[in-house]
Amino acid sequence: MMFEGEAEAWLGIDLGTQSVRALLVTADGTVLGAGTAPLTNHRDGVRHEQDPGEWWEAVCRASRAAMSQGSSRVRAIGGLAVCGTSGTVLLTDAQGRPLTRGLMYDDGRAVEEAARAGMQTSWALPKALWLLDAYGPGRVTHQPDVITAQLTGEVIPTDSSHALKTGYDAEREAWPSQLAYLGEVLPEVVRPGTRLGEVCRTAAEATGIPAGTPVIAGMTDGCAAQIASGALRSGAWNSVLGTTLVLKGASASPVRDDAGVVYNHRAPDGSWLPGGASSVGAGALPVGPDPSDMDIRAAEYEPSGALTYPLASPGERFPFLAPEATAFTLGTPTSEADRWAAVLQGVAFTERLCLDYLHHLGAPMDGPLTFTGGAARSAYWNQLRADILGRPARVPEQIEPALGMAVLAAYGTGTGGGALPDVADHMVRIRTVLEPRASHTARFTEPYARLVDELETRGWLPTPLATHTRTRLNQDTIDS
Incomplete structure (x- = not known):
């Protein structure tokens, strides 16, 4: 592919649940090209799989679209990086060719393996053990590894971020001794931001990405x-609010959590990215109504006449671990709009509880809060969340994980301008800054306290966290 423009750009590829997304981004955050391609999900009860061959086909389509849009304005492609869904795993042969379908992050079949490993079923290691037992020998492979192997034309290491939920010890930067029995089944691991190789000629022809990238x-x-x-x-x-809710932060040291609810990714520069994933989210909203219209109508119900704990699927992982937890509603919504409002508010209450838990653990909390994910497209929900949380929040122009991979590619190639936070400062554009409205925050104090009480009464929320939450809530009330 010939380039005629003057800008250097980086390509970020996101392997999502519903689609693959590719973004071509310059050093100042300008998106020159974007492409997307749908993915098919195979669900049956607790089973959730995807076809790895479809991942590659979708990457080719999305990348070609992004490259086609941006080619006239790009002087060179500085590099690319790929992200995938956390905990999605499959088996491949020695050449990196898939032997099984990918078991998605929420595939729930590895219950016995999870119990043996002392992990949640959503983590990759239990699913990898299930696959090895069901299909026999194979190389444990994470979702993006299939794509990077296709791009480079060779089997390459996995990154420590995806390997974390396969049991990788991010502090020692090694596989733990208790997994030694798996031997060569486990891949070599490198830090995110490490150069893996270059796009080979065959992949270049399929994707439109220049060979040698x-x-x-x-x-x-x-x-x-x-x-x-x-x-x-x-x-x-x-x-990150989409189908479910994920909170991730930055810290100079790991955030310790004996309950295993919060886990710590190793950042490319060696610092830490602690966080956790809840099962509440937009996936609990009713299917069918127009979201924009429902948001307008929901604004009339602050607070809602009903209190909802809006799990998108059974079981909770953060801010507490309760596999038996189920969604519930206290009270009866007076209308469809009231029911919609109850879900929006319930997600925000849980989000606040997550932040209270992080505070309880002693995590650093004095920096800015940012909203991303598909739900961040809702201006009303963003403001509601800021009000319920009682703290300011920022919303970037681009809320795509693919942008994060473009930033990481710029950092990893050493051409993006220094340390990763500095590169991100140049490439991430903030669209909106939301300020909490004190009078609105006060409206939600009582229903939030009721949700905490109910979760504790049901035996899901540990009493020390409930007590800490009430203490913070009382302090906030006194301060206001």
Whole structure:
């Protein structure tokens, strides 16, 4: 491909649940090209799989679209990086060719393996053990590794971010001794931001990405969204709200959590990105109504006449671990709009509880909060969340994990301008800054306290966290 423009750009590729997204981004955050291609999900009860061959086909389509849009304005492609869904795993042969379908992050079949490993079923290691038992020998491979192998034409290491939920010890930067019995089944691991290789000629023809383009080790989609938010300095946090809710922050040291609810990714520069994933989110909203219209109508119900704990799927992972948890509603919504409002508010209450838990653990919390994810497109929900949380929040122009991978590619190739937070500062554009409205925050104090009480009564929320939350809530009330 010939380039005629003057800008250097980086390509970020996001392997999502519903689609693959590619963004071509310059050093100042200008998006020169974007492409997307849908993915098919195979669901049956607790089973959730995708076809790895479809991942590659979608990457080719999305990349070609992005490259086609941006080619006239690009002088060179500095590099690319790929993110995938955290905990999605499959088996491949010695040449990197898939032997199984990919078991997605929420595939729930590895219950026995999870119990043996002392992990949640959503983590990759239990699913990898299930695959090895069901299909026999194979190489444990994470979702993006399939794509980077295709791009480079060779089997390459995985990144420590995706390997974390396969049991990788991010502090020692090694596989733990208790997994030694798996031997060569486990891949070699490098830090995110490491150069893996270059786009080979065959991949270039399929994707439209120039041969020789550096391929940089990526991170999970949650970490990619965090990079895209610019929340990379200690004390900053990013709240990713889509089907479910993920909070990730930045810290100079790991945030310790004996309950295993919060886990710590290793940042490319060696610092830490602690966070957790809740099962509440937009996936709990009713299907069918127009979201924009419902947001307008929901504004009349602050607070809602009903209190909802809006799990998108059974079981909770953050801010507490309760596999038996189920969604519930206290009271009866008076209308469809009231029911919609109850879900929006319930998600925000849980988000506040997540932040209270992080405070309880002693995590640094003094930096900015950013909203990303598909739900951040809702201006009403963004303001509601800021009101319920009682703290300011930023919303970037681009809320795509693919942007985070473009930033990481610029950092990894050493051409983006220094440290990762500095590169992100140049490439991430903040669209809106939301200020909480004190009178609105006060409206939600009582229903938030009721939700905390109910979660504790049901035995899901540990009493020490409930007590800490009430203490903070009382302090906030006194201060206001």
